[in-house]
Amino acid sequence: MTIPALRFAGVGKSYGATKILDDLNLEIAEGEFFVLLGPSGCGKTTVLRMTAGLQPVDRGEIYLRDNPLSGVPPERRNIAMVFQDYALYPHMTVYHNMAFGLRRHGHGRAEADARIRKTAALLGIQPLLERRPHELSGGQQQRVALGRAIVRDPALYLMDEPLSNLDAQVRAGVRTEIKELQRRLGVTTLYVTHDQIEALTLADRMAVLNEGRIQQVGPPLDVYRAPANEFVASFLATPKLNLFDGTIERVDGAVLVRTAIGTFRSPNPPSALGGRTAVRVGLRPEEIKVSFALREGEPSLAIRLLEPLGSQVLAIAERDGADVTISVPADAVPEKAERLGVVPAGCVVHLFDRDDGVAVAHFRSA
Amino acid sequence: MMPPRVMAAARPYLYLTPTLAVLAAFTYFPIARLAEMSLRAPSVGTSLGPWIGLSAYAKLFANPLFWRVLGQTILFVFASVPIAMALALGLALLLDQPLRGLSVFRVLYYTPVVMPTVAVAALALWMFNANGGIVDYFLRSLGIAPVPWLVESKWALPTLILIAVWKNVGYYMIIYLAGLQSLPRAVLDAARLDGARPIMRFFTITLPLLRPTTFFITVVALIGSFQVFDFVNLMTQGGPSNATNVLVYFAYQNGFEYLQLGMAAAISLIMFALVLGILGLVAGALNR
Numbered sequence: 080m081t082i083p084a085l086r087f088a089g090v091g092k093s094y095g096a097t098k099i100l101d102d103l104n105l106e107i108a109e110g111e112f113f114v115l116l117g118p119s120g121c122g123k124t125t126v127l128r129m130t131a132g133l134q135p136v137d138r139g140e141i142y143l144r145d146n147p148l149s150g151v152p153p154e155r156r157n158i159a160m161v162f163q164d165y166a167l168y169p170h171m172t173v174y175h176n177m178a179f180g181l182r183r184h185g186h187g188r189a190e191a192d193a194r195i196r197k198t199a200a201l202l203g204i205q206p207l208l209e210r211r212p213h214e215l216s217g218g219q220q221q222r223v224a225l226g227r228a229i230v231r232d233p234a235l236y237l238m239d240e241p242l243s244n245l246d247a248q249v250r251a252g253v254r255t256e257i258k259e260l261q262r263r264l265g266v267t268t269l270y271v272t273h274d275q276i277e278a279l280t281l282a283d284r285m286a287v288l289n290e291g292r293i294q295q296v297g298p299p300l301d302v303y304r305a306p307a308n309e310f311v312a313s314f315l316a317t318p319k320l321n322l323f324d325g326t327i328e329r330v331d332g333a334v335l336v337r338t339a340i341g342t343f344r345s346p347n348p349p350s351a352l353g354g355r356t357a358v359r360v361g362l363r364p365e366e367i368k369v370s371f372a373l374r375e376g377e378p379s380l381a382i383r384l385l386e387p388l389g390s391q392v393l394a395i396a397e398r399d400g401a402d403v404t405i406s407v408p409a410d411a412v413p414e415k416a417e418r419l420g421v422v423p424a425g426c427v428v429h430l431f432d433r434d435d436g437v438a439v440a441h442f443r444s445a
Numbered sequence: 446m447m448p449p450r451v452m453a454a455a456r457p458y459l460y461l462t463p464t465l466a467v468l469a470a471f472t473y474f475p476i477a478r479l480a481e482m483s484l485r486a487p488s489v490g491t492s493l494g495p496w497i498g499l500s501a502y503a504k505l506f507a508n509p510l511f512w513r514v515l516g517q518t519i520l521f522v523f524a525s526v527p528i529a530m531a532l533a534l535g536l537a538l539l540l541d542q543p544l545r546g547l548s549v550f551r552v553l554y555y556t557p558v559v560m561p562t563v564a565v566a567a568l569a570l571w572m573f574n575a576n577g578g579i580v581d582y583f584l585r586s587l588g589i590a591p592v593p594w595l596v597e598s599k600w601a602l603p604t605l606i607l608i609a610v611w612k613n614v615g616y617y618m619i620i621y622l623a624g625l626q627s628l629p630r631a632v633l634d635a636a637r638l639d640g641a642r643p644i645m646r647f648f649t650i651t652l653p654l655l656r657p658t659t660f661f662i663t664v665v666a667l668i669g670s671f672q673v674f675d676f677v678n679l680m681t682q683g684g685p686s687n688a689t690n691v692l693v694y695f696a697y698q699n700g701f702e703y704l705q706l707g708m709a710a711a712i713s714l715i716m717f718a719l720v721l722g723i724l725g726l727v728a729g730a731l732n733r
Contacts, residue, residue, distance in 0.1 A: 128634075131634075131638055132637075132638075133634050133637065133638075152637075153634075153637045153638050154637060154638065154639070154640035154641065154642065155640075156638075158638065159638060160634070160635065160638050162631040162634070162635060163631070164629070164631055166629065166631035166632045166634065166635040167632070167635075168632060168635070168636070168650060169632070169654065170653040170654065170656075179636070179639050179641070179649070180638070180639030180640055183639050183640030183641050183645070184639075184640045227635075227639075231639075
């Protein structure tokens with residue numbers, strides 16, 4: 080078996096009586112782009128800082144290529160970190176920002192220079208080498224911060240929400256760039272974010288973290304398609320997951336899930352459903368099928384608000400006090416639409432246990 | 446009525462006028478008057494006297510005591526300011542840590558700053574008393590011979606410097622501490638990951654980033670130290686035999702003891718120019 084590039088074995092961290100991280104077990108393969116996704120305060124930045132050596136580990140051990148890291152000072156871990164607010168040395172030029180770490184790690188002037196020029200060319204920042212950080216735009220600063228990490232050719236990159244201070248347009252561009260760079264350089268990367276889009280687009284594999292515990296680990300689309308519990312489903316839904324109480328009926332070998340907004344039918348009853356008669360039903364806004372052409376007497380929902388997002392429109396509708404957010408292609412929405420009907424077939428339905436929120440089934444309704 | 450555009454352009458200046466008026470009346474006019482006094486032979490109470498040109502300055506420059514006082518002032522400033530600032534930075538670095546009971550230490554170090562100078566001077570006189578003062582007592586218990594602190598010429602100015610450092614260090618420390626705490630932590634973290642050890646980090650990252658703070662403290666400290674008067678007046682009256690005489694005290698003696706107002710004005714003006722010049726150099730060096 081190959082040795083994982085980075086391994087967390089029972090890692091825990093507390094501040095006083097507050098547990099920040101509880102028994103973190105995780106293996107990241109060599110060259111993998113691994114994303115830790117979670118809301119603020121879930122402990123994800125603590126994981127990065129402990130890996131970097133900026134914070135001590137209270138319990139367990141972190142291994143870098145099978146070498147335990149506890150007791151190794153940050154400067155000897157051969158890890159480079161990209162910070163949320165770039166953390167460039169403001170009093171140094173871009174060139175010296177990149178040279179600083181190289182020189183500290185014992186590279187000679189000539190070698191450092193060659194590496195800086197090469198990295199600058201890779202990132203297209205050669206014209207900026209003599210500038211100082213305050214003369215650069217946010218996107219340029221982030222690129223320099225990346226360069227400072229890349230130039231050292233470390234065993235591991237840590238990235239702490241590196242895109243969150245950028246404008247939306249720049250962000251998408253830098254995101255693509257980060258992914259391409261990582262592919263090209265093949266350096267193991269642990270990337271932390273609270274942005275599900277970043278996680279889905281960047282990760283080879285991802286872990287969802289909440290309240291110091293890992294909720295689910297896997298390739299992004301697997302996690303998206305089959306969230307392990309209510310929390311993961313909610314966190315990977317924009318703008319929000321619609322949750323309803325549902326009751327289960329079994330008819331002719333099929334299963335009917337009744338909710339406030341409609342009844343969904345699964346032809347092959349999922350085995351994990353067991354003998355449950357009551358569940359929580361989760362429907363993502365983009366996974367609900369609707370129709371605006373309503374027949375007389377057909378059950379429908381009153382539209383409270385339409386929020387155009389460009390190609391999609393968010394419809395906020397309600398029935399019997401239950402709110403539903405649905406994402407609809409803009410050209411499917413008629414002018415002055417007042418009501419819509421949920422089409423029972425073709426919706427993606429996630430079922431969760433009513434008590435502990437653990438997923439019991441995911442299916443497309445028929 | 447002025448047209449609105451002119452009004453809009455004039456408004457900021459209008460707002461500045463009251464402050465400028467107060468400054469003009471109580472700062473710039475007195476300075477101009479001081480310059481005038483230094484060129485005339487004023488007598489106490491009544492007239493500004495006849496114009497005598499630069500003769501007050503000529504007399505001053507011919508007086509060896511003036512040069513000695515000037516030298517002592519410069520020595521006082523350039524010894525007490527760097528020592529106090531270095532100590533303050535050291536203490537601030539020690540206190541810039543997440544330790545329990547830190548606020549207690551901050552208060553302890555800041556106490557001398559809030560003490561009235563008169564009280565500090567009285568306390569210092571007692572502590573540095575050559576006849577059984579507590580400092581000598583401690584020295585003796587360590588097997589060191591007692592020092593004639595304020596009694597002997599060669600010890601008097603260093604003693605004064607010591608007391609000034611003790612009084613000011615807490616103030617500079619608080620400012621340094623504020624500066625340290627506003628430093629971007631991530632930048633220091635980045636330096637750690639880049640392989641910089643603590644001392645390296647201090648000189649290559651912390652100190653350069655603290656430059657605005659250092660500049661501010663330097664300016665405040667230089668101005669304050671050049672103007673040292675109260676300690677001298679309260680503790681030594683410039684003695685023994687002018688060993689602790691400094692420019693402001695010298696001006697005070699000339700003006701209010703010897704009633705040489707023109708002389709006092711000339712000394713004050715020279716000091717004003719000196720401080721301005723030095724601040725210019727400091728600004729050039731630190732405030733790039």
